[in-house]
Amino acid sequence: MQIRKAIIPVAGWGTRRLPVTKVIEKSMLPIGNRPLVDYVVEDCAKAGIEEIFLVIDEKPFSQIKAYYEENPALEKYLVDRGKGDKIELVQTVPSGMKVNFFVQKNVDAKYGTAAPVAQVVAAYDLDEPVAVLMGDDFIFNKDGSSDLKRLTEIVESDDESALLAVEIPHDEVERYGVLKIEDGVLTGIYEKPKKENAPSNYINISKYIMSPELLGRVRDYYEGNDFGPGDQEYLITDPIISHLRAGGKIRVLPILGEYLDGGSVEGWLHANNVVLGE
Numbered sequence: 001m002q003i004r005k006a007i008i009p010v011a012g013w014g015t016r017r018l019p020v021t022k023v024i025e026k027s028m029l030p031i032g033n034r035p036l037v038d039y040v041v042e043d044c045a046k047a048g049i050e051e052i053f054l055v056i057d058e059k060p061f062s063q064i065k066a067y068y069e070e071n072p073a074l075e076k077y078l079v080d081r082g083k084g085d086k087i088e089l090v091q092t093v094p095s096g097m098k099v100n101f102f103v104q105k106n107v108d109a110k111y112g113t114a115a116p117v118a119q120v121v122a123a124y125d126l127d128e129p130v131a132v133l134m135g136d137d138f139i140f141n142k143d144g145s146s147d148l149k150r151l152t153e154i155v156e157s158d159d160e161s162a163l164l165a166v167e168i169p170h171d172e173v174e175r176y177g178v179l180k181i182e183d184g185v186l187t188g189i190y191e192k193p194k195k196e197n198a199p200s201n202y203i204n205i206s207k208y209i210m211s212p213e214l215l216g217r218v219r220d221y222y223e224g225n226d227f228g229p230g231d232q233e234y235l236i237t238d239p240i241i242s243h244l245r246a247g248g249k250i251r252v253l254p255i256l257g258e259y260l261d262g263g264s265v266e267g268w269l270h271a272n273n274v275v276l277g278e
Contacts, residue, residue: 002151003131003209009025009116010037010064010135011057011104012034016263027135028063029262032275035067036262038092040140044093046146049131053100053124053244057107064117068092104179110227111232113206118222121215129158130215130238132208139164139207140274141257151209151253161214162251164260165235166209170195176203177237179252184249189237192264202252204237205259214243 014026021029025188037054044052048179049071070258071090078086093099101122104116117132131148132266139147147164155162165179165185173195180199189204190197197201210218227234 001129001131001155001157002048004048004153005053005054005126005128005189006044006049006131007117008037008040008044008052008135009055009104009135011055012105014136014263017265020056025059025063026262028067029268031064031260031262031268031271035064036138036141036268037064037135037139038261039131040135041068041093041094041097042146043138043146044131044263045097046144047149048150049130050096051098053102053120054135055102055104062101068099068101068122089102091181095192109229110222110234111229112227112232113236114203114218114222114234117210117215117217117236118234121219122223126215127212129155129161129170129209129211132206132210134206136263137161137205138271139182139205139255139257140260140271145256147253147255147257150152150208151207154251154253155209159211159213161211162209162253164205165202165252165254166205167202167254170198170201173198173201173203177186178203181252184252186244186252188244189241189274191237194272202254205255206236214240214248217243223265264278 008028014021017026028035037208054064074090075087078084102120104119151162151164164201174192178190178193178198179186179202190199218236221239222234258274260274261267
């Protein structure tokens with residue numbers, strides 16, 4: 001079905017990538033000649049998404065916002081110096097797409113993947129299926145196809161949700177959230193299970209399409225709990241599990257491309273090698 005909106009959380013300090021993230025936002029680390037988050041935005045465009053919500057924080061200067069906003073001074077510079085052919089490179093918002101910048105509140109005090117999503121849902125009163133995609137990893141398809149587009153096509157109604165899954169070696173499951181799947185439908189998520197107890201070798205990569213009901217559960221979970229900085233995170237998997245227990249349906253689609261994660265130095269280097277074809 002047609003999914004028109006996407007939420008992309010990109011706030012936070014990126015502590016796994018310090019010290020470079022002291023000055024460069026994690027989602028702006030370069031993969032080839034483009035920032036990491038731009039591959040997520042490009043995937044949204046391929047999937048037919050018309051409006052995205054980039055969830056930024058309250059830093060004095062947002063590199064992500066600067067990247068996606070117009071820059072008339074730079075465009076004038078290029079024209080004046082006979083480099084007008086490069087203007088297309090600085091017009092970074094995909095054609096026909098609307099970009100909203102939402103400043104996440106209490107980003108340091110109320111931390112976790114559910115927080116930015118819940119705040120956007122509440123602020124914009126979203127009542128339609130929405131894609132939710134983290135901004136520091138992406139799926140690369142060498143043939144130019146989109147697994148996100150495939151995901152939109154398996155959702156049959158507003159009552160259904162869906163997520164993308166990655167198959168990994170059994171020996172690595174203890175590092176991830178592992179999916180229990182029956183007939184293509186999610187029945188559970190198990191965080192870092194022992195490999196002998198893992199229900200599968202498919203992992204969650206936080207690439208979702210969430211129904212209005214599931215989005216409401218994420219919002220209610222965030223607003224209904226008061227976890228301090230020393231307590232547990234606001235994990236988006238908590239309301240997902242609650243949704244399953246209440247009878248909600250979440251389809252699972254294994255990816256065809258390669259999952260690339262820029263959150264670690266090793267993952268970032270690998271992502272560059274894959275994208276650059278080395």
